[in-house]
Amino acid sequence: MSGGLLVVLLVLPGAAAWAGGSGDGALRMTVTVDGRSDSAERPPAVRVGAQVVKRYLLENLGEAQVYGVRVVDPGVPGGAVRCPRQRLAALGELECVARFRALPGVRLATARARGDVPSLDVLSSATARSGYVGVAGGLTLTERVSVGGGRAAVTYTVANRGNQVLHAVRVEDTALPLGPGAVDCGGRAGTVPLLPPGASVRCTATVLRPPGTHRSTGLATGSDRVPTLDAGGAPVPAPTLTARSSAAFTIPAPPGGAGVGGGSGGSGASGGSVRGGVAGVGGVGGGSGVAGVPGTSGGAGVAGAAGGAGTGAGAAGAGTAGAGTGAGGAPGAPAVPGAPAAVPGGVPQAVPPNAPPSVPRAAPTPVPPTPARTAGSVPAAPSQGVPETVPGIGDRQQQQQQQQQDQQRQQRQRAEAVPDDEGFLGRLRRRAREAHEFGVVAMLLLLLIPAAVAAALLGSRVK
Template structure:
C-alpha cells in the first residue's frame, strides 16, 4: 500500500505539467526528433499557398530546424531542388540537443511555379543514426512583359483643288504589341510622343483606343494615320499595361503591380510633289525674220524650222531657196558674206535636192556649197536656222562638196546656231589641238637650241 502511494505521488506532478512531460520523454533519439518549417518571403505554408514574387526580385527562404532529442546532430545540411545549388547557407554544421538552427537561402526569382520538397539531414555518429525532416515550399514567379514593334506606310502628298501649294503627306503607322509574360495584361494603350499621339489615340479595333485583355503570348495590332509636311519624321511608340498582380518582397511586404512599358521607333520620309521631275515641255525653234519658199508661194509663218529628230531635208527638189544649206547660201550672200550684195539664192542641186545640208569642214564647221552664177537673183532674206544641231547625214554631205564661200561667212553662220553643247565640243577640240602644238614647241625649241650650241662648238 505504501509502495502504490509513492508511485502516485511521483506521477501526479508530471501529469499536472504537460509541458515538462515531452521534454522528459524525449530522452531518446529517433525518428521525429528533427523537425523543419520553411517560410518564403515571410509567408508560411508556402507548400499549399505559394506567394507570388516578381521575376528578377529577391526570394528569401528561411529553414527553421528544431532538434527535440537529447543527442547532438552533426553535419546538418539542407537540400532544396527549387533553390540554385549552393544558395542555402547554415551558420554551423552542428545542431545541439533540444536546440534550434536557421538556414537561409537568397536568390533571384524566375518565372512560373517553383514548388519543391526541401530535406534537412543530420547524423548521430555514436548511435550510427541519420535523422531527416522534410517540408514542401515554393513560390510563383510572375513575369510581366511587353514588346512593341511598328511599321510605317507612306503616301505621296497631293494637291488640294487648283492650288499650286504642296499639300501635307499622310503616313499610316501600324503598331504590334505582344505579351511575352506569363500573366494576362489589362488595358493595353499605345501612344506616340514623336507624332503627337496621346496614349489611347490609336485604333485598336473593337476595343477602341486600348486592348482590354491581352493573353500571354498573344499579339494585338493598333493603327494611326497622321498627316505631316514633306520631309523626314521620327515615330516613337510607347505601349503601357498592367498585369494587376500583387507580389511579396524579401521581408514579406506587399508590392503593388507595376506599370509595364515597351518602346519602339521608326524613321520615315514624306516626299514632296516639287521633288518629282517635271514633264518635258516642247521648245519652239528659234526663227529668223524671214525665209525663202517655193516659187510663187509666199512664206506662211515667216520662219522655216526643221522638226526635232528630222535627219532628212524638207526642201522641194528643184525649187530655189529650198530649206537646206543650199538655201542658206542665198541668205548669206544676201547679207554680203559672199562679197556681193544681193547674191542670188542657190537652186536645189543633186545633194541639196532633198534639202540636205552639206557637212563639216576640217575645223569642225560645215562647208557651204558655192552659189551658181546662173541662178536668178532673189531679194536678200534671212533664213531661220533650227535650234537642233545638224544631222550626221548633213555633215557627211558637206564633206563631199567643194565650197568656195568665205570661211568667215561660214564660221559666222555656224557660230550663230551651234548652241551651248556645240560650242563646248568645239572648245574641247581647239584645246586638244592647242595642247599638241604646245608639246611640239616644247620638243622642237630645246632641240634647236642644242643644235645651235653644237654648231658654235664646232666653229
C-alpha cells in the first residue's frame, strides 16, 4: 500500500518542479551598504570621495548546486562586483563584495545575481535594491579688487557648489588689516547664516593702504552639518569646509605727493677785485701764479681748482727782493698802483713807456717738472722759457739769480742720477755721454791706461 502511494506522488504534475528544491525561488540575495541592510528604505549618507563597501550575501535554498554565480549592480561604478570562483553548494551561502568611491547625490539601484544549475539545465537568479546618498560640500570663494583714491575695495563672492545647505559661512581676509565687522555680507558682519545649494552671496570690504603693491587673501569657512558613515559603518561628524582666494593690487602714488630731494650745491669760484696788483691764479695740481709787484696791497685772487694752490714770487724792487704767495684766492703780494696786470700763464704785459724807472718788472719763474730718474742715465735739462724783457732796474740781478738756480738744479739732478754701485769705467762712460767735449779725453784714457799698465809690467820684468 505504501509503495503505491509513492508511485502516485511521483507522477503528479507538480512533483517534477520541486524535485531537489531548485528553481527561481531557490536563490536569495541580501545587500548591505557600509553595514546598513536597509539602504533601500534609508540610504546612508556617505561623504563624496569616501569609500563605499557593498556586500552581497547569496543563499542557496535548493538541494542542487549553483555554478558560475555573478552579480551585476548599476549602482557600482563600472559594475566592479567581485564574486569567488566557486560553486554555491546546496543550502549554502556565498558573499560578493564591491568597493568604490562615493559619488554625489542619491545613488539607488537594483542588483541582480545569477547562477547555473547544470543538472537540471535551469538558471537561478535573485534581485535586491540598495544605495547611498553622496554628500558633497562644495564651498567656493572668488574675489575682485578695485582701486581708487588711495583705497582698495575688495568684493568677495562665496558660493555653494555642493548638494547640501551650508550653515554659518564666515568670510575674512588673512592678508589685509581688516578690523572686526569690516567685511559686509548683505548687512551682516562677515557671516552668511544659510547658503542653499547653488546660491552665492557677495561680501565687500574697503581698506586704506599706502602706495605700492599689496595682496588680498580671502578665507571662507562653513559646514553642511551632515554626519556620514565610513566604510565600516561608524559615524563621521561633518567637517569644516574651507575655501580660499587671492588677488594682487597696486595703489598708485598721489600726483605730486613724492618730492624730489635737491642735491648738494656745487662749489663756485670766488674772486676779489684787483686794485693795482694782480693776485696769483690757482692752477690744477699746484700751477704757479704771478704775484703782484711790491707796493700797495693787492686784491683777493681768483679761487683755484680743487686741490690746486697758486704760488708766485714777487719781483725785487729798489734793490730788495720781495716774495708773495697766493693760494685759493688768498691776497696777493702788494702792488704799485698803475702797474700792468699779469697775464695767466706767466707772461707779463709790457711796461708802458711813461712808467717811472723805479717800477720793477714782473718776470715769470716757471718750475719745470722733475724727470723720472733711471739708473745709468742723465736726465735732460728742462727747457727754460724766454720771457719778454723790457729794459729796467733789477734785470741783471734777476738773471744772475735765475742762472744760479739753474746751475744748482742741474748739479742736484746729476748727483741724484749717479748709481751707488757705479765703477770707474762706468763713470767714464757716463761722463762721456753727458758732455760731448769730453769724448776724446775719455777715449784717450781708455787707450792709455792699459798701455801704461802693460809698460809698467814690462819694465818690472826687464829689471
